[in-house]
Amino acid sequence: MAVLALEGAVAFELTVPCQVFGSAVGENGEPLYETRVCTVPGKAITTGFFGQMRLETPWGLETLATADTIVIPAHDTFLDEPPAEVLEALREAAGRGSRIASICVGAFVLAATGMLDGMRATTHWMQAAELARRHPRIEVDPAVLFVDNGSLLTAAGVAAGIDLCLHIVRRDNGSAVAARTARGIVMPLQRDGGQAQFIQHEDPQDTGTALQPTMAWMEANLHRPLTLEEIAREAAVSVRTLTRRFRAQAGTTPLQWLLRARIHRAQQLLESTDLPVERVAAEAGFGSPVTLRAHFARMVGASPLAYRHAFRTRADESESGSVT
Secondary structure, three states, rough: OOOEEOOOOHHHHHHHHHHHHHHOEEOOOOEOOOEEEEEOOOOOOEEOOOOOOEOOOOHHHHHOOOOOEEEEEEEEEOOOOOOOOHHHHHHHHHOOEEEEEEEEHHHHHHHHOOOOOOOOEOOHHHHHHHHHHHHOEEOOOOOOOOEEEOEEEEEEOOOOOHHHHHHHHHHOOOOOHHHHHHHHOOOOOOOOOHHHHHOOOOOOOOOHHHHHHHHHHHHHOOOOOOHHHHHHHHHHHHHHHHHHHHHHHHHHOOHHHHHHHHHHHHHHHHHHHHOOHHHHHHOOOOOHHHHHHHHHHHHHHOHHHHHHHHHHHHHHHOOOOOOO
């Protein structure tokens, strides 16, 4: 894993991939990733935005030529044209099959390579309009925490970099390893909602409005049909109040949150058990395999069986001792 530190790099986002990937270990505690911070050759950088530090690293752009994954954190000169040698190194790495991910306004560097043209991407919501103006061929979505296009990934601002890195760990190694990594850094494996909850968030006017008990109850009852009315009764509020609180605190509706929770449960079962799809559908509360397949394909981009096969293949590779 190569973390590309450009002049004015945001210190927090620079260390996020190092922390997350460094915390990802196998069953026996063996490291699953080797992470290197690299810069333009022969140049020490000064971190920017909030507080300054001088950073020197022994690794230059040649590190990108051998990296399986490259992460581009934010930097305070993101509106300037990136160095030509950086863009060329990124294009060559992508041509070799490297996965490239950006965090926050690091998306401006990835966009400058031209590789995001025709794709959906995100960045910090405050800079989304500028990214869309400069790169009209990119479908900029300011409302999500991250976008996964396969080999190219983009994350929203700051802490969304953690979400993206945990997503990569899960994609590579399955939910058990990702959950263990998330616990180690004291983060939820999956935050529901997106940037919309931060753009339009309004503090609830009522006291005692935390949704965590209601969400925990919903997760414990995923296997059976749940209606808005039943969820509202459990939360001891009206349906209207329940919907308002979910939009304010989770950035989505109760039923959309429930659907995502059921998809997550199905993913966990497909990754960690040999249950037939019919049983997975029942355990996750979809009622029938047909319903599961329809929602799974729309939200995950693969059929349940294809998803299971992909994660079993990755698990076999992990057990063989391969390190990314």
